[in-house]
Amino acid sequence: MPPDDFAAEVDRLWDQVKPLYDDLQCHVRAELSDHHGADVVDPAGPIPAHVLGNMWAQSWSNIYDLVAPPAADPGYDLTEILQSRGTSEVEMVEMAEGFFTSLGMESLPDTFWTRSDREVVCHASAWQLDLDEDVRIKMCIDINAEDFSTIHHELGHSYYQLGYRDRAPLFRDSANDGFHEALGDVIALSVTPGYLVDIGLLDEEPSADADLGLLMRMALDKVAFLPFGLLIDRWRWAVFSGDVPPEEYNAAWWSLRDQYQGVGAPSERTEEHFDPGAKYHVPGNTPYTRYFLAHILQFQLHRDLCEAIGYEGPLNRCSIYGNEEAGRRLSEMMAMGLSRPWPDALEAATGSREMDATAILDYFAPLAEWLKEQNEGRACGWS
Ligand code: X8Z
Numbered sequence: 001m002p003p004d005d006f007a008a009e010v011d012r013l014w015d016q017v018k019p020l021y022d023d024l025q026c027h028v029r030a031e032l033s034d035h036h037g038a039d040v041v042d043p044a045g046p047i048p049a050h051v052l053g054n055m056w057a058q059s060w061s062n063i064y065d066l067v068a069p070p071a072a073d074p075g076y077d078l079t080e081i082l083q084s085r086g087t088s089e090v091e092m093v094e095m096a097e098g099f100f101t102s103l104g105m106e107s108l109p110d111t112f113w114t115r116s117d118r119e120v121v122c123h124a125s126a127w128q129l130d131l132d133e134d135v136r137i138k139m140c141i142d143i144n145a146e147d148f149s150t151i152h153h154e155l156g157h158s159y160y161q162l163g164y165r166d167r168a169p170l171f172r173d174s175a176n177d178g179f180h181e182a183l184g185d186v187i188a189l190s191v192t193p194g195y196l197v198d199i200g201l202l203d204e205e206p207s208a209d210a211d212l213g214l215l216m217r218m219a220l221d222k223v224a225f226l227p228f229g230l231l232i233d234r235w236r237w238a239v240f241s242g243d244v245p246p247e248e249y250n251a252a253w254w255s256l257r258d259q260y261q262g263v264g265a266p267s268e269r270t271e272e273h274f275d276p277g278a279k280y281h282v283p284g285n286t287p288y289t290r291y292f293l294a295h296i297l298q299f300q301l302h303r304d305l306c307e308a309i310g311y312e313g314p315l316n317r318c319s320i321y322g323n324e325e326a327g328r329r330l331s332e333m334m335a336m337g338l339s340r341p342w343p344d345a346l347e348a349a350t351g352s353r354e355m356d357a358t359a360i361l362d363y364f365a366p367l368a369e370w371l372k373e374q375n376e377g378r379a380c381g382w383s
């Protein structure tokens with residue numbers, strides 16, 4: 001795809017989800033302004049980055065308690081469950097492996113377990129050391145729900161690598177890099193209360209009343225991430241093209257943060273500072289639009305796989321756990337590697353040849369309605 005078409009495709013997807021993001025930003029800002037005071041969080045401006053519960057303000061699930069819908073408590077906290085059971089790091093990875101094998105995929109090779117254990121740079125990543133079955137993950141695991149999800153993300157990379165290992169070397173990669181980032185997240189979307197009951201981590205499923213809470217928790221992670229996932233490369237492309245000269249690097253960064261996220265700097269920033277450098281992928285030179293695409297693709301894969309296996313309830317309660325038809329579709333997509341144009345891979349799994357952000361809107365529809373009600377009378381947007 002020519003670069004300009006690629007940028008336009010990303011914009012098209014962003015336009016589909018921006019109204020939902022704007023409603024979430026508006027609600028979160030209002031609640032944070034009530035909590036911290038209007039002198040800290042201006043109810044008409046961008047949200048200062050330091051009150052969103054994450055170093056980069058890229059995912060906001062840590063402030064769930066401050067913005068949660070009342071009377072929609074999911075009734076369980078996966079972090080508490082894992083910690084109170086004394087679950088170990090290795091057990092968390094074994095549980096995640098169990099999800100993949102339930103789909104008919106192979107067990108991880110012995111070398112995965114014996115060679116993954118050493119002190120490393122903590123930003124999580126997954127590696128295929130020999131372009132064959134020596135796959136390993138590099139991660140410093142904390143016993144909490146966020147890392148449980150990241151483990152599934154990383155194993156998604158490992159299973160993709162195993163899936164295409166018989167292809168010619170040039171084709172041993174995902175259909176496009178969004179697919180590599182999406183695969184494990186598709187599995188993590190199936191870590192539903194019902195699944196937690198199935199594997200014995202939860203005694204019973206919360207009632208349907210809990211759905212708004214579950215959706216909010218997920219939206220604070222996935223919907224909040226979207227503009228962040230988009231803006232990193234907007235900044236990088238402008239730097240590489242020379243449109244943004246070095247003396248404007250930091251100002252351009254905060255201008256994009258404002259424009260896309262409605263997030264602002266907590267204190268005055270100047271060109272003495274280099275805030276983009278605090279994001280691993282910038283000095284690490286890892287392309288970032290892949291994560292934006294992955295956030296779109298994972299909901300599309302989730303929705304379409306759920307539909308393909310005959311599921312009919314709310315999307316946030318659908319789990320493909322133990323479903324070999326879903327596993328077969330994902331395995332077919334992964335086995336293609338990079339040997340076919342990415343629409344072919346998407347078609348193998350979903351039946352569709354286009355990326356489509358309406359799956360996010362479908363997934364979050366009940367929350368979107370609730371946000372609209374909350375925001376009535378509030379002036380949304382920021383200046
Ligand atoms: O870097 C990652 C993965 C490794 S590929 C842990 N992610 C992005 C980030 O942390 O900034 C996953 C979500 C976005």
Ligand code: ZN
Pocket residue numbers: 153154157180181
């Ligand atoms: Zn990844």
